[in-house]
Amino acid sequence: MSPKLIQDIKTRWNRIENSKISRMLLYAVLSIVMFITMLSNIIPEQIDLELNAIAEEDIQAPFAVENEKETKAKVEEAVSSIEDKYYLDKERGLNQVVIIDQLFTSIEKMNVETSNEDVPDDQKQIENQISILKEGLPDVISNKIRDESLKSIIKAEPSDIAFAKELASNTVKNIMNQPITVDQINDKKDDVGPEIVQSTLPEGLKPALIDITSSAITYNYTFDAETTKQLREDAIKNVEPVFIREGEIIVEKGSVITSDDLYELERVGLLKENISPYPYIGLSMLIILLTAFLIYFLKDLIGEKKKENIQIIIYTLMFSLTLVLMKIVSLLSIYYPSVAFIVPVALGTMMIKMLIDEQSAIVSSIVFAICGSLIFNENTTSPFNFTYGTYILISSLAGIVFLGKRNVKSNILKTGLYVSIINAAVVLLTLALTNGQFDKWSIIWQVSFALLSGFISAVLTLGLLPFLEAGFGILTSMKLIELSNPNHPLLRKLLMETPGTYHHSVVVANLAESACEAVGANGLLARVGAYYHDLGKTKRPHFFIENQMNIENPHDKISPQLSKTIIIAHPYDGAELLRNYNLPTEIVDIAEQHHGTTLLKYFYHKAMQQSDKQIEESDFRYPGPKPQTKEIAIISISDAVEAAVRSMPKPTPTKIESLVRKIIADRLEDGQFNECSITLKELETVTISICETLNGMFHSRIEYPEEIHKKKVSQA
Numbered sequence: 001m002s003p004k005l006i007q008d009i010k011t012r013w014n015r016i017e018n019s020k021i022s023r024m025l026l027y028a029v030l031s032i033v034m035f036i037t038m039l040s041n042i043i044p045e046q047i048d049l050e051l052n053a054i055a056e057e058d059i060q061a062p063f064a065v066e067n068e069k070e071t072k073a074k075v076e077e078a079v080s081s082i083e084d085k086y087y088l089d090k091e092r093g094l095n096q097v098v099i100i101d102q103l104f105t106s107i108e109k110m111n112v113e114t115s116n117e118d119v120p121d122d123q124k125q126i127e128n129q130i131s132i133l134k135e136g137l138p139d140v141i142s143n144k145i146r147d148e149s150l151k152s153i154i155k156a157e158p159s160d161i162a163f164a165k166e167l168a169s170n171t172v173k174n175i176m177n178q179p180i181t182v183d184q185i186n187d188k189k190d191d192v193g194p195e196i197v198q199s200t201l202p203e204g205l206k207p208a209l210i211d212i213t214s215s216a217i218t219y220n221y222t223f224d225a226e227t228t229k230q231l232r233e234d235a236i237k238n239v240e241p242v243f244i245r246e247g248e249i250i251v252e253k254g255s256v257i258t259s260d261d262l263y264e265l266e267r268v269g270l271l272k273e274n275i276s277p278y279p280y281i282g283l284s285m286l287i288i289l290l291t292a293f294l295i296y297f298l299k300d301l302i303g304e305k306k307k308e309n310i311q312i313i314i315y316t317l318m319f320s321l322t323l324v325l326m327k328i329v330s331l332l333s334i335y336y337p338s339v340a341f342i343v344p345v346a347l348g349t350m351m352i353k354m355l356i357d358e359q360s361a362i363v364s365s366i367v368f369a370i371c372g373s374l375i376f377n378e379n380t381t382s383p384f385n386f387t388y389g390t391y392i393l394i395s396s397l398a399g400i401v402f403l404g405k406r407n408v409k410s411n412i413l414k415t416g417l418y419v420s421i422i423n424a425a426v427v428l429l430t431l432a433l434t435n436g437q438f439d440k441w442s443i444i445w446q447v448s449f450a451l452l453s454g455f456i457s458a459v460l461t462l463g464l465l466p467f468l469e470a471g472f473g474i475l476t477s478m479k480l481i482e483l484s485n486p487n488h489p490l491l492r493k494l495l496m497e498t499p500g501t502y503h504h505s506v507v508v509a510n511l512a513e514s515a516c517e518a519v520g521a522n523g524l525l526a527r528v529g530a531y532y533h534d535l536g537k538t539k540r541p542h543f544f545i546e547n548q549m550n551i552e553n554p555h556d557k558i559s560p561q562l563s564k565t566i567i568i569a570h571p572y573d574g575a576e577l578l579r580n581y582n583l584p585t586e587i588v589d590i591a592e593q594h595h596g597t598t599l600l601k602y603f604y605h606k607a608m609q610q611s612d613k614q615i616e617e618s619d620f621r622y623p624g625p626k627p628q629t630k631e632i633a634i635i636s637i638s639d640a641v642e643a644a645v646r647s648m649p650k651p652t653p654t655k656i657e658s659l660v661r662k663i664i665a666d667r668l669e670d671g672q673f674n675e676c677s678i679t680l681k682e683l684e685t686v687t688i689s690i691c692e693t694l695n696g697m698f699h700s701r702i703e704y705p706e707e708i709h710k711k712k713v714s715q716a
Helices: 003-017 020-042 068-080 090-117 123-135 147-155 158-176 182-190 192-197 206-216 225-237 259-267 278-298 308-333 337-342 346-355 358-375 386-403 409-434 440-472 477-483 489-497 499-519 523-532 560-580 585-593 601-610 630-646 653-669 680-697 705-715
Strands: 086-088 221-223 249-251
Touching: 020 278, 020 308, 020 358, 068 225, 090 123, 090 147, 090 158, 090 206, 123 147, 147 206, 158 192, 158 206, 182 192, 192 206, 278 358, 308 337, 308 346, 308 358, 308 440, 337 440, 346 358, 346 386, 346 409, 346 440, 358 386, 386 409, 386 440, 409 440, 477 523, 489 499, 489 523, 499 523, 499 630, 499 680, 523 585, 523 630, 560 585, 560 601, 585 630, 630 653, 630 680, 653 680
Parallel strands: none
Antiparallel strands: 086 221
8 A cells, every 4th residue: 555545544534533523423422322321220120910919029119109099089088078068048038028028019909900990800800810920920939839829818808918918928038037958948838837827817818828938938058169169179289199109119029919009000110011201201311411511511622733533532432431331330239239339430530631631520520420320220219329429429539639730650559549548438428328227248348349449440540541542642641751751762862962952951841841830731741842842953963052062153154044944954853853753743843833933033134244135034934833832832932032041141030031021022023923822911921930930040149168269269
């Protein structure tokens, strides 16, 4: 396969690897891994039971749910306990009295009219009068009065009719003043007779008046529908729903399955016929929320070179590995519950912190705790086991906190020890808070597994880290510390062949590291990059002033154009040498970009003085590129400042600060920081930091007596 084809394949792969589609696919992988690892934990246990079967074991409710059947029975009982409510309708009694009065008034009026017309009574006329009287009465009353009774009253004397009227009205009024239900109407009608019989009314009229009066007696104790309805509604509101409580034993072992048991088992979704979609919907919603949470915080994983998907790939691998380990341990914990505490969850957060950043690790610890509380729910009735969720959260955070800022290998084992201690403490406090009765061996096993968790996390981290670093070309703090070792072949080469440049690089490293840390940049990267930034000077060491010890400056004998070519070549010679030794891209970039496109002022002005023609400034500028990161920008400032201060005869704090500010202002005006994200505020912080470091290097030193004596002798 030709090199061109290989390069073409690499280019295409990089384009695919860093595309937005690839990023979305990686987030989809995170969601799928969460779904697969948690799916079995949300599927409710389903039992095949029949009516009148014998339960082989205790069956508990996995969650709380209302027992609608029992609640309905309690509601019906409460409603039935409220009796119908009635009220005394006095208006009805008055109406009946008015009807009787009107009847007798009509009879009196008919009799007056008949007497005035002087027409003899005949049967037809009386029947006509009876018909007229009944038409004026309500049907309920007219249908109950016999014609004979009306006929007797019509033929009575006016004085008897008036007395009968008063007697009937009083009787109806007296009886209707008492509560009369529908069932009591006939009994109350019987009370009419004694009232009239005891009166002085002629005996012949008494039966007729009893008939007429009793027809007006009706019920007046009316059903109060509104009050009854309100009382029953209040009773229903006071009924508390009956719940099947979480963890409640629905069926005891050895008992016969009843219809009520089957109903309760169906309500909690334990019957095979009852397949509910809600757990799957709930899990999907949880995963969507967690994925959105991760996307929001991981969106900042965009490097200045737009190779963000490498970090997302690493994150996906570590996230998936952690969840898979939790799932495997959870399956073992079904049979041995204490094993759950051995889960090495700190592995994931430690690796994420070292390979990506601390924020991603903290966010991951929260997600791991939520997922873990669901994955380890086998021995609980609740969907979430908050005991294990808390354990996982604290263990994850402990791995992040104790790892420290430098992320060196020696810290990993120490972190594992601290995580083990924290894990054991969490287990003990959990046991104490639950106030449960645990035997000695149960406590020993749980604490032992918790201690092993931290140790396993540290061992796995140490084992996996080199593979991930090599596989993805990751520049970790540990790798940087290894590269800072003076025994590295390139640093030995720099020291042996260009001791002046080596010393210069060490000073630049000190300046750059403190300045980077002051603005929140990667100080360790700046230090190590500064060690290697002038490696290209080893190709022609004597053409650089710091290496010209007791020799003539070769630039005095060559043209400015040739001097420019030699000087400008050193960043790119160094970058090439670094690539040949397979050093990380970040170090190569520092060597290649630390001069940006700055102007070689000395040789430019020298060329201008030696030539009659106009010299283009661009001919004496470095080809670039300009610094792309804060670290490279700060190294470029430190490089220029160190060389300038070294040439200063008697540096003072004021002179140093003035020089540093001038160099930064020149670089800023020249547009050297246009392609990186450093701000003016950060440049001010860099100025202060570099000045403080330089003042510490060039502080005044007291002359000792021996030195003063030697000086006087030499002067004499």
